[in-house]
Amino acid sequence: xxxxxxxxxxxxxxxxxxxxxxxxxxxxxxxxxxxxxxxxxxxxxxxxxxxxxxxxxxxxxxxxxxxxxxxxxxxxxxxxxxxxxxxxxxxxxxxxxxxxxxxxxxxxxxx
Amino acid sequence: xxxxxxxxxxxxxxxxxxxxxxxxxxxxxxxxxxxxxxxxxxxxxxxxxxxxxxxxxxxxxxxxxxxxxxxxxxxxxxxxxxxxxxxxxxxxxxxxxxxxxxxxxxxxxxx
DNA sequence: TGGTTATTTGGCAAAATAACCATATATTTT
DNA sequence: AAAATATATGGTTATTTTGCCAAATAACCA
Numbered sequence: 001x002x003x004x005x006x007x008x009x010x011x012x013x014x015x016x017x018x019x020x021x022x023x024x025x026x027x028x029x030x031x032x033x034x035x036x037x038x039x040x041x042x043x044x045x046x047x048x049x050x051x052x053x054x055x056x057x058x059x060x061x062x063x064x065x066x067x068x069x070x071x072x073x074x075x076x077x078x079x080x081x082x083x084x085x086x087x088x089x090x091x092x093x094x095x096x097x098x099x100x101x102x103x104x105x106x107x108x109x110x111x
Numbered sequence: 112x113x114x115x116x117x118x119x120x121x122x123x124x125x126x127x128x129x130x131x132x133x134x135x136x137x138x139x140x141x142x143x144x145x146x147x148x149x150x151x152x153x154x155x156x157x158x159x160x161x162x163x164x165x166x167x168x169x170x171x172x173x174x175x176x177x178x179x180x181x182x183x184x185x186x187x188x189x190x191x192x193x194x195x196x197x198x199x200x201x202x203x204x205x206x207x208x209x210x211x212x213x214x215x216x217x218x219x220x221x222x
Numbered sequence: 223t224g225g226t227t228a229t230t231t232g233g234c235a236a237a238a239t240a241a242c243c244a245t246a247t248a249t250t251t252t
Numbered sequence: 253a254a255a256a257t258a259t260a261t262g263g264t265t266a267t268t269t270t271g272c273c274a275a276a277t278a279a280c281c282a
Binding site: 011013014015016017018019020021022023024025026027029030031034067068069084085087088090091092094095096097098099101102 | 122124125126127128129130131132133134135136137138140141142145178179180195196198199201202203205206207208209210212213
Binding site: 026028052053055056059060063074076077078 | 239240241242243244248249250
């Protein structure tokens with residue numbers, strides 16, 4: 001079977017997937033997503049540990065939302081965010097494996 | 112157990128993880144990584160289906176490499192790239208699930 | 223050796239992103 | 253109704269990323 005150039009449907013899928021990964025590809029957003037792994041949190045709870053303007057935090061959450069990673073619900077004065085597809089967090093051990101491999105290599109160079 | 116602000120070690124780990132996800136968070140790079148899932152390929156094989164300058168492709172590969180996602184090996188005139196930690200691709204079904212969920216919601220809105 | 227092929231590097235302009243401030247909106251409290 | 257709280261939005265600026273071109277490097281071939 002010969003490989004084919006991606007058609008436009010495949011391209012759209014790749015773009016959508018890349019968009020999800022890109023949304024998670026920022027320290028603040030990744031941290032937020034990890035926090036949501038054990039249940040929904042309101043913006044204020046997340047903000048408590050992030051050293052950034054509230055508007056910045058709000059925009060990061062908007063990025064995660066538009067990528068489809070989280071959904072939000074307003075209850076009273078607060079807005080709660082939660083993971084839409086929790087498995088997204090289960091992937092992270094493999095991401096850590098990538099890092100560990102790199103670290104191990106660097107250590108090997110020193111030894 | 113009260114949640115704690117991330118300490119500097121945790122911050123470094125989060126940053127490293129985000130960096131891996133960011134590297135995969137570009138359509139061209141994600142596509143390349145997926146191609147490598149069934150074995151190493153040389154740059155020219157990857158380039159065959161990508162509509163971009165060779166220098167652009169080379170730079171994308173460099174991003175994947177510095178993130179620790181791929182490694183390269185020069186053999187003769189060619190440079191072969193392969194995944195360093197293949198599980199990085201196994202995760203993608205969950206990323207697709209994120210997209211499917213979003214698509215399904217949009218369809219529901221139309222119905 | 224000189225030419226050719228495969229890939230990388232450096233430089234640059236355009237586009238995208240991130241963070242801040244100020245302001246707007248929605249909800250609750252007084 | 254006014255004040256206060258929680259969050260979002262608009263505007264701006266600095267930084268980063270992307271992608272192209274031209275040139276450099278490396279390996280092979282004639």
